Amino acid sequence: MLVSIKDIAKKAGVSISTVSYALNGSPKVTKETSERIQAIAKELNYIPSAAARSLKKRETKIIGIYLTNYSGAFYGQLLQGMMETLSENGYELIVCSGKESHRFLPERMIDGAIILDATYETEELLSHAERGHKLVVMDRRMDHPNISQVLLDNKAGATLAIDHLAEKGHRKIYVVKGPEISFDARQRLAAVQKAVQRYSHIEYVELEGDFNKPSGEIAAKKIHQDFKEPVGVFCLNDEMAIGMYNYLSRTNLRVGEDVHIIGFDNIEVSQYIQPRLATINYSKHKWGALASELLLNLIKKKKPEHERINVSFVEGDSVKNR
Amino acid sequence: MLVSIKDIAKKAGVSISTVSYALNGSPKVTKETSERIQAIAKELNYIPSAAARSLKKRETKIIGIYLTNYSGAFYGQLLQGMMETLSENGYELIVCSGKESHRFLPERMIDGAIILDATYETEELLSHAERGHKLVVMDRRMDHPNISQVLLDNKAGATLAIDHLAEKGHRKIYVVKGPEISFDARQRLAAVQKAVQRYSHIEYVELEGDFNKPSGEIAAKKIHQDFKEPVGVFCLNDEMAIGMYNYLSRTNLRVGEDVHIIGFDNIEVSQYIQPRLATINYSKHKWGALASELLLNLIKKKKPEHERINVSFVEGDSVKNR
DNA sequence: ATAATAAAGGAAAACGTTTACAGAAAGAGA
DNA sequence: TCTCTTTCTGTAAACGTTTTCCTTTATTAT
Incomplete structure (x- = not known):
């Protein structure tokens, strides 16, 4: 049923080694024999066995x-x-x-x-x-x-985000963290903590997050509860920012007016939601x-x-x- | 360097077949020998070769x-x-x-x-x-x-979508198609064509699409140009619906007021965008x-x-x- | 004509397993 | 003691390739 180089060899009247050489285009075998073998291989519907090859090679x-x-x-x-x-x-x-x-x-x-x-x-x-x-x-x-x-370069990204919020005059900045297990989340957070130190006038608050949309909603809820005046928020990824958009849309707070959000990752949909999400991009x-x-x-x-x-x-x- | 059952056999003073049986938990070998072999295997950091096993099995x-x-x-x-x-x-x-x-x-x-x-x-x-x-x-x-x-069940889904738009009183319905190569796209479109026939008063227009967001934007542009009164749109997938949202947000037309959109697939983000997308869901x-x-x-x-x-x-x- | 070289192909080992079969040891029944 | 089971372990073939090393034959140089 299953055709191997042995079958080809038999049909071609050559040895299995010749078949192997021919099929691998080795110069050790004449052009004519090689072509004849190729033809027979095709005719028999030969397919090499990955297991056998990788066992040997x-x-x-x-x-x-x-x-x-x-x-x-x-x-x-x-x-x-x-x-x-x-x-x-x-x-x-x-x-x-x-x-x-x-x-x-x-x-x-x-x-x-x-x-x-x-x-x-x-x-x-x-x-x-x-x-x-x-x-x-x-x-x-x-x-x-x-x-x-x-x-x-999570450090640069996080610093860019904080600097942007500071530049825009925000004096209270939330960061929505990522899961502890994520290296990117830890690096981003560390960079944020370092960056905010440069702005002594900024009030800085950390909120829990796990990189998924629902955790962005929960963070948004906290922000809504505490809300007094416009705030900046750096979500450590875009997913959570989208969750936040969703929660806020059910409140009286407006993204880009009351709550100013930056994400991280620039996932495709971020440029399609309204208002367009400011974020950190990389290729x-x-x-x-x-x-x-x-x-x-x-x-x-x-x-x-x-x-x-x-x-x-x-x-x-x-x-x-x- | 690379340890095989042969090495284990040598160290354990048994044959390779006994090792194989022991490692595969066959009852053919005593519990003691088996455990001894297992221990040696672990000690030598033995890992079976996937290639050899699958070649044989x-x-x-x-x-x-x-x-x-x-x-x-x-x-x-x-x-x-x-x-x-x-x-x-x-x-x-x-x-x-x-x-x-x-x-x-x-x-x-x-x-x-x-x-x-x-x-x-x-x-x-x-x-x-x-x-x-x-x-x-x-x-x-x-x-x-x-x-x-x-x-x-694309047919049921597409029918559901058209019926919903009809029920809501829409008399002009656009459908944004999918790529010709996609079976789902073809089935959905065929069901749409069949469904609209049941509503003789409905004006029905097909727009090109390829299941990606940009094609949703292009379709939206067409709709905007032709716009006279509220219309229904069935995007053959959610992605294109999201593209449409984006284009329309830059116009004077409002989703859910001027342009009534239904998608297909219920991808996660569809329930997070504003307004929430009506769509066809499946598990x-x-x-x-x-x-x-x-x-x-x-x-x-x-x-x-x-x-x-x-x-x-x-x-x-x-x-x-x- | 002989030896040396080149060209083409073949034999066989190897890769690391699994498994059918054979063999040995030990215990049991006669 | 002998044979028959039962229980364990070993031998060897097989899976389908690649590759090293030979052998054969033809070609060329001397």
């Missing part, structure tokens, strides 16, 4: 990206960037999410992994690296000969492409690299002068 | 889902539903997107595939099925002993779970099945009485 030409929150609104562009870079180099990308998918790396189902999944234990990553597996982390800092990293495509490039370098035995993705401020109607 | 316990548009806003819940069902049954899920990833199925990297990717040729799918591979299609109709299908989670279940059944040699996912109307503030 000790590689799969597949890269895995580890994600938790598939819902995240920017994965599309991120993955696009990765796929382009990888496929130019003969690699395929698969997205791994299930808890058991962690075994893909140690079991050598994939030749390397890109990590964007805070629930993946750093210890575990380290032990993989220790065994010689190649990794790129996008969600934490790690220093190891088999690990490269490419991180967002998701580039982030993914760079991560892939560094992984490929690592696989080619190059040195690990540490890169940073620049961010920029995106003007919006959600922040005006106080 | 002719299965990988991995299912692939084929997607094009990662950006799609509902993949999170869909994949969640799939992963739950699959992992309960000892399978892992990987998301495949790259053009070359098509080979995963014929090369037996995966034990089955779920298709939600209109660019995947039906011919190609058929040839896979013909070779004995198991498939579930979510984006087309196919009849084959190795293919199950689970489709949205993404269930859709994914069911598709996985049917695939598992197929793998267990059960008969192919054809299922349908029910849809329902979601009230919103984007549609009011004319």
Whole structure:
């Protein structure tokens, strides 16, 4: 039923090694024999076995990206960037999410992994690296000969946001935090705390958040309850900002008049909601492409690299002068 | 460097088959030997080779889902539903997107595939099925002993939408179409055409669209240009509705007053935008779970099945009485 | 004519498992 | 004591490739 190179060899009257060479375009076999073998392979509908090949070659030409929150609104562009870079180099990308998918790396189902999944234990990553597996982390800092990293410039982004609110004359600033587990959230928060210190006249309040829309609504509720005069709010991601929009729309407070909001990530929908959300932008495509490039370098035995993705401020109607 | 069962066997003073049996919990080997072997395996940091195992067992316990548009806003819940069902049954899920990833199925990297990717040729799918591979299609109709299908009830959804607009007294209805390649788009459109025939007094206009936000903006521009009196609009998905919101906000036309909009899909953000979008809802989670279940059944040699996912109307503030 | 070289292809080992089958040891029944 | 089970473990083949090292044949140089 299942056709292997053995069947081709028999039909062509050659040995299996010749078939293998022919199918791989090796110059060791005549053009004519090669073509004859190719023809027979096609005729028999031959398809190589990935398992057999990777068992022998000790590689799969597949890269895995580890994600938790598939819902995240920017994965599309991120993955696009990765796929382009990888496929130019003969690699395929698969997205791994299930808890058991962690075994893909140690079991050598994939030749390397890109990590964007805070629930993946750093210890575990380290032990993989220790065994010689190649990794790129996008969600934490790690220093190891088999690990490269490419991180967002969260510090710059958060500082940009706070400075913008201060510039617009806001004297009370809320920040809606992210989940403790997220590296980006922690970095953004730390940068915010440092930035507000430069403005001694600013009253600064932290609100809980988990990067999802409902937590933005809850934060909005707090703000509504305390409301006395116009305030600035820095939501540590756009999702929560959207939750906040929604809650406020059911109150007498107006975004861009009473509550001035800045987000982070510039997800696609942020430029479609009303008023347009001011936010921190960065190229998701580039982030993914760079991560892939560094992984490929690592696989080619190059040195690990540490890169940073620049961010920029995106003007919006959600922040005006106080 | 790389430890295999051979190394364990040597260290434990048994044969490799005993190691294999022990590691797989076969009753053929004593509890003591088994435990001793397990201990040694752990000590040596043994990890099985996925390639070797799947070469021998002719299965990988991995299912692939084929997607094009990662950006799609509902993949999170869909994949969640799939992963739950699959992992309960000892399978892992990987998301495949790259053009070359098509080979995963014929090369037996995966034990089955779920298709939600209109660019995947039906011919190609058929040839896979013909070779004995198991498939579930979510984006087309196919009849084959190795293919199950689970489709949205697009017809019911589209009818619900048109009826709602008609009930609200609208006499001019626009429909913003989807891309020709999409089965869902074609089905929805066909149902719309059939539904409007029942309302002879309704003026019906079709506008181009491709399921992305910018095409919703373009459609909105047309509507704005032609505007005379309040109209109803059925956007064949929510994304385009959001694009329409955005364009209209820059005009004098108001959603829910001048332009009454219904979407399709009920993506998460639709309930967060203002005014809340009326739309057609269905359980993404269930859709994914069911598709996985049917695939598992197929793998267990059960008969192919054809299922349908029910849809329902979601009230919103984007549609009011004319 | 002979030896040296090149060209084309083949034999076999290896990759790391699983598993059918065979074998050995030990206990039980006669 | 002998045979028959039962219980454990070992041998070896198989999965489908790739690749190293040979062998054969043809070609060229001497």
